[in-house]
Structures are given as C-alpha cells and as structure tokens.
Amino acid sequence: MSRRLEWGLFLARLILGGTMLAHGIQKFKMLDLVVNMFTENFGLPSFFAYATAIVETVAGLALILGLFVQYSAALLGLVMVGAIVTVKFSIGFFGNGQMPGYELDLALLGLAIVLTLGGSRLFAVSSLLKSNKK
Template sequence: MIKHTWVQTLLRVVLGVIFMAHGISKFQMGLVNVEGWFSSIGVPGFMAYVAAIIELVGGAMLILGLFTRVVSALFVVLMLGAIVTVKLSVGLLGNNETAGYELDLALMMISVYLLAEGPGSLSVDRFIFKKRSVQ
C-alpha cells in the first residue's frame, strides 16, 4: 500500500512537471509563434493557446493533486491529438528529422493510469474530497 501511494504520487508529480515545462516552453516561444506553427500543420491556431494553458495550469494542478482525474482526461485528449495530427505519420520512433510518438504515448498512458486510479492519498484531492484513494 505504501509503495503504491509513492508510485502514484511520483507518477502524478513527474507528469505534472513535464506538462508544466511544455506549457512554459510554449509561452517562452511566444504563443503567436506557436499559433502559426499549429496553423501550418492544419490545427486551428487558437488551439495553441488552449494547449499551452492546459499544459501549464494542468501541470501545476497535477503536481498538487488537484482535480487529478479531470486534468488527466484533458492530457489524454491533448496527447491523442498530438499523436494523430503531428506524430503518427513519422511512426513510433520517428525519423532523422522528427521524433516519433513514443513519448506522447507514454505520457498518455500515465494520464490514463491517473484517470483510472486517481491522485493517491498524498494529494489535495484527498483532503478536499475527504475520500480514501483506492489502493
């Protein structure tokens, strides 16, 4: 039970840090530039803003364990969109120019796990909703 709690917490926090870093990166690049890139690959430009906010705010929320299942579901949708629109055509491992979808798939599967299992007992969700996490 203790191992499960720590593994769940580590997965949640590390996933949150990764997504938060990606969100910060989008803001640092300039959302207008990201919007242009999204448009160039056939994704509506406004989705750059949506993705950046979900990554940044959602990442912070995951670190805290706040609304973990909702954020995880958003991350699943985000990663599925990234795989289908950008990465699928270059394959799992990519090619000499572009990375494949292996990282996106791993991040999506961690999100699926958190969606199914919840945040664990070391989370704000547990204190707010006063529920014991399923172990």
C-alpha cells in the same frame, strides 16, 4: 489502496505534471511560433495552440498539487491523443530525423490513463480539502 501503489501513483502524478507544466510554459514562451506551427505546419486552427498551452500548464500544475487529478490527467491524455493523431503518428514511433516520433507522447498518455483511472491521493491538496470538510 496499498501504500506502495499510492506512492507509485504519486510519482506518476509528479512526473506527468512536471513534464506537462514544463511543456506548457515552453509553449507560452514562444507562443507566436507555436501558433504558426499549429496553423501552417499542422493545418489546425490557432485556437488549438492556445488551448494546448493552457491545458498543459494548468493541468500540469494541478497534477503536481494534487488538484482534480483524474480530470487533469484526462485532459492531458486528450492532448496527447491529439498530438499523436494529428502530428506524430505519420512521423512514426521513433521520428524522422527532423522531428521526434510519438514514443514520448505515448508514454505520457500511458501515465495520463493510469492517473485518470486510479487517481492519486498521497500529498494531494484535494485530499486535504476533503479531510477538512469532515
């Protein structure tokens, strides 16, 4: 893989990981409100609120560290698909003035797809662990 491409994947990993980690932490800080929003506003079981907060936090941190990059990105991609399909699509691409649309979710999904397909080994803990096993 070219060095320039690997740097691009590394930056994508940090951007997606940092964004999702921040969103996960935010969900945990106001978990009661998030659970209520998932159940009352979106008609989803409360389990999805907890699962989303956990996946965003853990997978976001894993991406930043470079652990299980492709699996973490795939999980975050599923979260983005879930957000788009269950909540954001009916609001539209740009939103409705009260709630943002799915443009950010779609961009994050794009990063997740790129990382799921391509991985990212530059400065990744997984790469260090693999090289120590040799």
